[in-house]
Structures are given as structure tokens and as C-alpha cells.
Amino acid sequence: MSVLFVSDLHLAPDxxxxxxxxxxxxxxxxxxxxxxxxxxxxFELWIGDDYVDPAFEPLLDALQDCTRxxxxxxxxxxxxxxxxxxxxxxxxxxxxxxxxxxxxxxxxRVLLMHGDLLCTDxxxxxxxxxxxxxxxxxxxxxxxxxxxxxxxxxxxxxxSDRATRDKPQxxxxxxxxxxxxxxxxxxxxxxIHGHTHRPATHRLxxxxxxxxxxxxxxxxxxxxxxxxxADGTETIPLP
Numbered sequence: 001m002s003v004l005f006v007s008d009l010h011l012a013p014d015x016x017x018x019x020x021x022x023x024x025x026x027x028x029x030x031x032x033x034x035x036x037x038x039x040x041x042x043f044e045l046w047i048g049d050d051y052v053d054p055a056f057e058p059l060l061d062a063l064q065d066c067t068r069x070x071x072x073x074x075x076x077x078x079x080x081x082x083x084x085x086x087x088x089x090x091x092x093x094x095x096x097x098x099x100x101x102x103x104x105x106x107x108x109r110v111l112l113m114h115g116d117l118l119c120t121d122x123x124x125x126x127x128x129x130x131x132x133x134x135x136x137x138x139x140x141x142x143x144x145x146x147x148x149x150x151x152x153x154x155x156x157x158x159x160s161d162r163a164t165r166d167k168p169q170x171x172x173x174x175x176x177x178x179x180x181x182x183x184x185x186x187x188x189x190x191x192i193h194g195h196t197h198r199p200a201t202h203r204l205x206x207x208x209x210x211x212x213x214x215x216x217x218x219x220x221x222x223x224x225x226x227x228x229x230a231d232g233t234e235t236i237p238l239p
Contacts, residue, residue, distance in 0.1 A: 002229035003105055004030060007039035007114070007194025008218035010080065013055035015044075018219040021238050025225070026062040031069045033227075037097065039194050039216065040078025040114035045157065047149040048142050049087035060092050067093030076101070078114045078195065082132050083142065102186050106230045111188035115195030115215070118174035118182065122167070173198065180204070183211050192216065192226065199224065199235070 011019050030036045043056075052060070067073050076097040077084060089096060100113045116129060131137055141149065164172065173196055183191055183206045191213045199217035203210065214233060217224045223238035 001032070001034045002227040003035045003037065004033045005037045005039060005112075005192055005216060005226040005228070006219075006223075007216040008041045008078070008197060009038075009223070010041055010044040010219060011056070011059070012044040013053045016055070018223055019055065019059060021219070021223045023059055023062045025223075025238065026059075026066040030066050030071055030073075033071050036066070036071055036073045037112060037192075038073065038075045038094070039097075039112060039192065040076050040099070040116075041080045041194065041218075042075065042078070042084075043081045045150075045153045046081040046083050046088075047146065047153050048083050049085045049091075050142075051146045051149070060088075063092035063094060076112065076114055079116050079129065079132070083138060100182065100186070102188060105228055108190055108228075109186070109188040110228070111182060111186045111191045113182070113191065113193040115174065115193035118178045118193065119172060119195070120175040120178045121171045121173075124163070125172075172196070179213060180206055183213075190214065194218070201233075 006022075006025075009018055009022055011022065013019075063073055073092070073094045074097040075084070075089070075092075075094040076099050088094070097112065099117065100111055103110050103112060116125070119125060141152070144152070179191065182188075183204070189209065189211045191211070193213075194216040196215060197218040197220075198215055200215050202213040202215070204213060205211070214226060216226055217235075225236050225238065227234045227236055
């Protein structure tokens with residue numbers, strides 16, 4: 001048995017490959033897992049639980065079937081799907097996961113994050129993140145008509161793409177001091193996160209302790225998942 005982790009799937013109706021790959025995972029390997037953690041950005045865009053693109057209905061069914069089969073699916077908000085609410089969780093069978101969350105798995109203290117909180121050098125993004133996570137702002141947005149929200153989300157996505165192209169890559173990556181602080185404060189020996197789209201395993205020293213930081217890959221080109229069991233970790237590529 002193992003625990004599985006995915007992040008940054010960025011599922012979209014006009015990109016059926018990753019969507020089908022994740023559905024296949026939910027019908028297959030995930031059912032033999034102890035738990036499945038989704039660490040943010042499951043969707044490319046999510047404008048509220050009151051609008052579900054028909055292409056996503058099979059996914060919601062597959063999530064619910066997976067949880068009913070006995071595998072808990074735990075979902076953490078990312079920077080694309082922060083408007084996912086209670087209706088989605090009930091419909092899919094997923095449980096909400098706070099960012100960050102500390103869990104104990106196979107005798108290891110594991111800190112789980114989406115990853116954007118670690119990108120402290122990107123001051124503009126951190127300011128925007130606080131706005132997007134503000135309950136009053138979210139409620140105001142959710143009261144707008146669906147068509148207006150879709151247009152707003154697409155404009156925001158385009159603006160974000162432009163801003164990303166203009167920023168140095170180092171600013172958009174994690175800050176080493178933020179990583180150290182997160183591992184020190186939590187006492188974790190393993191940090192797992194996504195967001196940066198820079199999959200890798202980093203070995204660090206924090207106050208004399210040997211620790212690891214594993215960055216999950218995105219699913220824009222090809223899917224992957226991380227499996228953790230009593231013997232360690234393995235990154236598994238998907239079709």
C-alpha cells in the first residue's frame with residue numbers, strides 16, 4: 001500500500017488527454033492506495049461550484065467512485081481553483097485539506113503545501129493571493145453571472161501569463177529561507193508541494209537534520225504522480 005500525490009493537473013475541457021489520464025488513475029491505481037492527495041490546481045479555471053463544464057462530469061463521478069471504494073481523496077486549493085467550495089466537495093466525495101498541512105505517513109512527518117506560499121520573493125503575487133483568498137472578495141465574485149465570471153477568469157489568466165513572461169525565473173521559484181522556515185516550524189523531514197512546475201527532489205539540512213523537498217510536476221505535457229510508502233518515494237510517469 002502507498003499514499004499518492006498529484007498537483008497542477010490544470011484540467012481543461014479543451015485538453016482531454018490529462019483529464020482522461022486522471023480519470024483512469026482514479027479507476028485504477030488510486031483504488032489500491034491508502035490515500036490520494038491533490039495539492040492544488042486540479043483545474044485550469046474554476047469559477048464557482050454553480051457552474052460545472054459538462055466535460056468534468058465524468059471526473060466528478062470518478063472521484064466519488066474512488067472515495068466510495070475506500071480511498072480517501074484529500075483536496076488542497078491552488079491558485080487556479082481557489083473558488084472550489086463545499087458543493088464540489090460533496091459532489092466529488094473529496095475532503096478539504098488546509099494549506100499547509102502536516103501529516104504523519106509511514107513514520108515520517110510530511111508537510112504538504114500547494115507551494116505558492118513559499119514564493120515570497122514574488123511580492124506582487126503574494127499581494128494578489130491575499131486578495132483572491134479573501135472570503136469577502138470571493139463572495140462578491142460568486143454573485144456575478146456565470147458569463148461575467150468566465151470572462152473575468154480568462155482576462156486574469158491572460159494578465160497572469162503576461163506578468164509571468166516579464167518576471168525573472170528566480171522570483172517565481174520558492175525562497176530558500178521560506179522553505180527552511182516551513183520545515184523548521186513544522187518539524188517535518190519531508191516537504192511535498194507543487195505550483196512551480198519544476199519537478200525535482202532536493203536534499204537539505206535544517207538545524208542539522210537531513211530533510212527532503214519534493215516538487216511535483218505539472219500535467220500540461222504529461223502526467224505524473226508521487227507514491228510514498230514505507231520504503232520511500234517514487235515518481236511515476238503517466239500516459
